[in-house]
Amino acid sequence: MPSSxxxxxxxxTGSERVGPYTLLRLERGGLDPGNPGQFFMLEAPxxxxxxxxxxCLAPPGxxxxxxxxxxxxxxxxxxxxxxxxxxxxxxxxxxxxxxxDRPLLVGGGxxxxxxxxxxxxLGGSPPVVLGFRTEEHAEAAALLPGAEVAVDPVLxxxxxxxxxxxxACGPEPMLHAVAALCPTAQxxxxxxxxxxxxxxxxxxxxxxxALKRLCLEGPVLDAHRxxxxxxxxxxxxxxxxVSR
Amino acid sequence: MRILNASGCLDALAAPEVxxxxxxxxxxxxxxLSREGSAPPRIAETAHGMLNAIGLANPGRERFLAEHLPxxxxxxxxxxxxxxxxxxxxxxxxxxxxxxxEAIELNLSCPNVxxxxxxxxxxxxxxxxxTGLPLYAKLSAAHPDxxxxxxxxxxxxxxxxxxINTLRxxxxxxxxxxxxxxxxxGLSGPALKPVALHAVTVCGEATGLPIVGMGGIESGRDxxxxxxxxxxxxxLGTVLFADPGAPGRVRTELTAACADAGVVNPExxxxxxxxxxxxxxxxx
Numbered sequence: 055m056p057s058s059x060x061x062x063x064x065x066x067t068g069s070e071r072v073g074p075y076t077l078l079r080l081e082r083g084g085l086d087p088g089n090p091g092q093f094f095m096l097e098a099p100x101x102x103x104x105x106x107x108x109x110c111l112a113p114p115g116x117x118x119x120x121x122x123x124x125x126x127x128x129x130x131x132x133x134x135x136x137x138x139x140x141x142x143x144x145x146x147x148x149x150x151x152x153x154x155d156r157p158l159l160v161g162g163g164x165x166x167x168x169x170x171x172x173x174x175x176l177g178g179s180p181p182v183v184l185g186f187r188t189e190e191h192a193e194a195a196a197l198l199p200g201a202e203v204a205v206d207p208v209l210x211x212x213x214x215x216x217x218x219x220x221x222a223c224g225p226e227p228m229l230h231a232v233a234a235l236c237p238t239a240q241x242x243x244x245x246x247x248x249x250x251x252x253x254x255x256x257x258x259x260x261x262x263x264a265l266k267r268l269c270l271e272g273p274v275l276d277a278h279r280x281x282x283x284x285x286x287x288x289x290x291x292x293x294x295x296v297s298r
Numbered sequence: 299m300r301i302l303n304a305s306g307c308l309d310a311l312a313a314p315e316v317x318x319x320x321x322x323x324x325x326x327x328x329x330x331l332s333r334e335g336s337a338p339p340r341i342a343e344t345a346h347g348m349l350n351a352i353g354l355a356n357p358g359r360e361r362f363l364a365e366h367l368p369x370x371x372x373x374x375x376x377x378x379x380x381x382x383x384x385x386x387x388x389x390x391x392x393x394x395x396x397x398x399x400e401a402i403e404l405n406l407s408c409p410n411v412x413x414x415x416x417x418x419x420x421x422x423x424x425x426x427x428x429t430g431l432p433l434y435a436k437l438s439a440a441h442p443d444x445x446x447x448x449x450x451x452x453x454x455x456x457x458x459x460x461x462i463n464t465l466r467x468x469x470x471x472x473x474x475x476x477x478x479x480x481x482x483x484g485l486s487g488p489a490l491k492p493v494a495l496h497a498v499t500v501c502g503e504a505t506g507l508p509i510v511g512m513g514g515i516e517s518g519r520d521x522x523x524x525x526x527x528x529x530x531x532x533x534l535g536t537v538l539f540a541d542p543g544a545p546g547r548v549r550t551e552l553t554a555a556c557a558d559a560g561v562v563n564p565e566x567x568x569x570x571x572x573x574x575x576x577x578x579x580x581x582x
Contacts, residue, residue: 059315060543097540102487103343104540127343143542246339248348249539252312255326255352256341265334265355270312 055251056086061095061104061141066134067116073193075164076132077110079118080142087112088145090152090172091223091242091274094119095250097141098127099134104143106247108168108223108273110197117142120167120194146250150240150274152176154219158183159198160232160239162210162224163191168242170197172221181218185210185228211235233277242274299525299552299564301545304486304512304535305380305403305436306352311366314373316538319545323375324533325366327382327405328392332358342469342477347487347514348536349469351480354382354411359392376400378434382408386416386424394428402431403510406451407438407463409484419450426455434510436460439497448501458508460533461497465490487536488514495527502528516544518551525564526571 068079078096085094087109095104096119105127111118123129134140150172157180161169166184173180182201185208186192195203204210211231214220222232223242232239245268248254258265261272261279271279300321309326310317317323335355342349357366370377379396382405383389393402404425406418416424422435435451437444439462448459464484469477476482494513502509511529514536515521521532537544552564561567 055313055315055542059313059319060546061541095540101343102346102348102536102540141541246341248341248343248350248536249542251316251542252309253307253316253542254341254350254539255306255309255335255355256339256350258335258338258340258355265338 056088056144056146058084061097061143063139064117064142066136066138066140068118068136069132069134072120072197073190074122075191075194076121076123077118077197078121078131078134079113079116080140082112082115082117085117085142086145087117087171089149090175091149091168091240092145092147093250093273094142094144094146095247096131099130099138099140101127101130103127103248104141104250105131106146106244106250106269108242109145109171110167111170112174120164120197122164143250147269147273148271150221150242154221156218157181158214158218158220160210160214160220160222160224161185161198162222162228163187165222165224165228165242166194166197168223173198183210183213185213185224229280233280237277239277240274241277241280243268243272243280299521299529300531301521301549302378302510302531302533303538303545304533305405307535307538310373310375311369313542316542316545317373317375319543320375321531322378322400323370323373324378324403325362325370325380326356327354327380327408328356328359328362329354329382329384330359330388330392332356332361337479339477339479340483342471342483344467344469344485344487345489347485347489348539349467349478349483349485350464351478351483353480354405354408359395363395371398378403380405380436381425382411383421384411386421389421390424390428393425393431393433396429396431399431401434401458402429403434403436403460404456405436405463407436407440409438409440409464409466409482417450418447419454422451422454422456432457434458434460436463437497437501438463438465439493439513440465444497445500445504448507449504452505452507456507458510458530459501459505460510460512461501461529462490462494462513465493486514488516490514491520491523495523498524498529499527515548518548518553518555521548521552522555522559522564522567526567528568530565
């Protein structure tokens with residue numbers, strides 16, 4: 055659990071379109087931005103359950119989250135205006151280990167969300183490769199200046215050179231492809247999640263060959279811990295998923 | 299009125315600071331053998347509720363007693379252990395191994411596993427022979443006459459009732475496939491509250507037993523409504539997912555809700571529902 059067991063209320067300070075996504079800025083208040091790859095549960099106005107999002111940016115006094123409007127909760131978040139308030143809990147889970155020698159950041163689609171904050175924390179402008187479905191989605195690459203970008207049918211995995219410490223986030227097939235190329239990669243996964251702090255048991259995935267809660271074990275895991283088994287794909291209208 | 303958690307809606311070892319805000323912590327259901335639980339996806343949000351099919355994932359009786367229970371005891375709050383199984387002997391054997399806890403809740407109504415072959419009353423009777431600890435029977439409101447089941451478990455020796463468990467339901471994804479891997483799941487959240495208030499009312503009138511009311515409680519006002527229907531205590535479930543601070547918040551709001559209703563204690567609200575000028579009979 056974070057330092058406070060209760061969610062706190064935070065004012066919206068900005069909402070910007072980034073390609074098809076929305077960058078939602080919140081007043082930071084007393085929240086610790088945490089480690090890159092950790093996540094926050096954001097109240098989805100009008101919905102019963104909050105949604106998990108990894109932190110995208112941590113400007114002074116703010117926390118910013120990249121939201122893909124794929125269901126009623128994320129649409130409600132994209133519809134927030136400056137001055138609106140939502141409840142926030144976090145930071146939660148385990149993020150990326152930063153003690154790497156040759157980082158390469160790999161992102162796919164909305165999975166680029168944790169990478170800007172990760173790049174900032176690593177320092178020294180680490181190389182970044184990104185993959186997107188369309189040119190419109192690829193506009194989000196502006197969040198990572200200098201990134202090399204692949205647009206479908208080119209795959210981001212074609213841009214991964216040898217010898218890097220890969221730190222990736224993206225759709226499940228991409229993560230499995232990255233894991234096959236780079237067995238030591240750190241991968242950020244997502245799963246439907248109701249609470250984010252181990253209470254609901256909803257987010258289990260096969261980790262170390264057993265069903266374990268992704269919110270506590272991850273969402274960032276060393277590639278070998280998933281054993282390369284695809285157990286399921288997140289349904290688009292699920293209760294919420296990391297960075298959705 | 300005590301505020302508990304609904305079984306399976308909080309891991310006290312993962313979030314001890316949340317558990318410490320409760321008047322008692324109710325464990326996830328313990329079965330004789332360990333269970334990995336249902337395959338994912340296990341949860342889906344619905345209108346005013348959520349579905350879950352966790353499938354009684356738990357470490358099994360032996361590991362629970364040896365590893366989990368000692369750690370739970372160190373947390374502080376009184377413990378209720380939720381006991382499950384697939385026949386009366388399963389339940390009774392677990393009960394006979396439990397001591398130094400506040401109460402046992404018999405999970406007689408999980409919608410995500412096959413039902414035990416024995417009736418609720420047979421299970422309660424077997425557990426009654428196995429332990430002197432207080433036994434709360436957790437019932438489903440899906441039964442056509444939940445008050446009849448309540449009367450049967452009361453006659454078999456139950457000391458109290460936990461009402462209600464989730465109701466079985468189905469949600470479909472965009473492609474019209476079941477959203478949960480198991481197909482169906484248990485519906486929880488605010489959608490359940492009217493069903494729970496009815497069950498609490500009729501079971502209380504049928505048995506006179508103490509009742510832990512649960513089902514969609516989100517606020518102090520909700521808790522007071524359960525008290526008005528005869529619940530002696532309440533449990534929080536789905537609300538804990540969005541608001542781990544709910545136990546403290548609901549407790550504070552309950553005081554204010556009592557003042558608004560003109561009662562000193564939540565228990566006094568039961569009198570309001572029964573006062574001559576407001577009396578309306580709730581049909582069974």
